[in-house]
Amino acid sequence: MPKPSQGEPPLFNGALDCFQQTIKREGFFALYKGMAVPAIISTPRFAIFFGGCAVARWLQQKKPDQELSFIQTFNTGALAGIFTTIVTIPGERIKCILQIQSMASDSATATVKYNGPKDLFAKLYKEGGIRSIYRGAPATLIRDIPACGTYLSVYELLKKKFAGENEERRTLSPFATLAAGGFAGIARWSICIPADVIKSRLQTAPEGKYPGGMRDVIREILQHEGPPGFFRGFGPVLLRAFPANAASFLGLELTLSLFRQVQI
Known part of the structure; x- marks a missing residue:
């Protein structure tokens, strides 16, 4: 949200207030x-990741x-996370700009500069070429490499824990799969939210601001907000993380199960 002028309250007093005002x-x-x-981008992103x-x-x-060991599984997710940035970076740049473009602290009137994703993509490319489309690439990599490594390794670890002595892990119940995926999503976002904040501010900032x-983003956050500024939106992110990632892994396991049945 925009930085309030001196003596003025912030635009939103937390996630619930943001929800209500929106x-x-x-x-x-x-x-x-x-x-x-x-x-x-959801389908190609997950296809590239897995x-x-x-x-x-x-x-x-x-053989x-x-x-794989826990570290090897972490490395697996980390490498896959690098691959996904091909579609993640431009997708999130466009998404973030569209989400905040009508935000105004002094008026309820929305100022719309871009008429949808296609118009935004064309204008960004015209203004700065492919470099503009992929703004925030280093920050995204810093976020996604450890995040995706944590994501996959925690999921596989929890699958083993929930399976117990049952070595045939294909029989893991849907509820256990949902739980493993949900907690893996929470673990992922718990470690990468600061990098995500930096990435989002870079991607939505006016040309030349940083x-x-x-x-420059880190310096600005520390100067005006302190360390808590790196965790803006942490609560809503965690609320989203569990159901979103639980559904993702349940979809993966169901699809793999169907493939196995076809092969048999």
């Missing part, structure tokens, strides 16, 4: 701003049925 000022569907872009995991496992295994890149 509906009051812009209507319920304003909560879904920028939804088209995540919907479009495909990258398969490649990373193959690179580390000495096809070798079980000539020094991440260093």
Whole structure:
């Protein structure tokens, strides 16, 4: 949200206030701003991630049925996370700009500069080329490499814990799969929210605001907000993390189960 002028209150007093004011000022569907872009990139992003995991496992295994250690599984997710940035960076840049473009601290009137993802993409490319489309790439990599490594390794660890003595982990119940995926999502975002804050501010800032890149963003946050500024939005992110990632891994396991049945 915009930095308030001296003596003025902030635009939102927390997540609940933001939720209520957004509906009051812009209507319920304003909560879904920028939804088209995540919907479009979701399938290729997860396909690239899990495909990258398969490649990373193959690179580390000495034999096809070798079980990876926790560190090797972390490395698997980290490498796959690098691959996903091909679609993640431009997708999140467009999504974030669309979500905040009508935010105004002094008026309920929305000022719309971009008429949807296609118009925004074209204007960003015209203004700065492919470099503008991929603004925030280093910050995204710093976020996604450890985050995706944690994501996959925690998920596989919890799967083993929930399976107990049952070595045939394919029989893990849907509820256990949902729990493992949900807690893996929480673990992922618990470690990467500061990098995500830096990335989002870089991607939504006006051209030329941060000539020094991440260093300028970090300096500004520390100067005006202190260390807590790196954890802006932490609560809403965790509320989203559990159901979103639980559903993702349940979908993965159900799909793999269907493939196994077809092969049999």
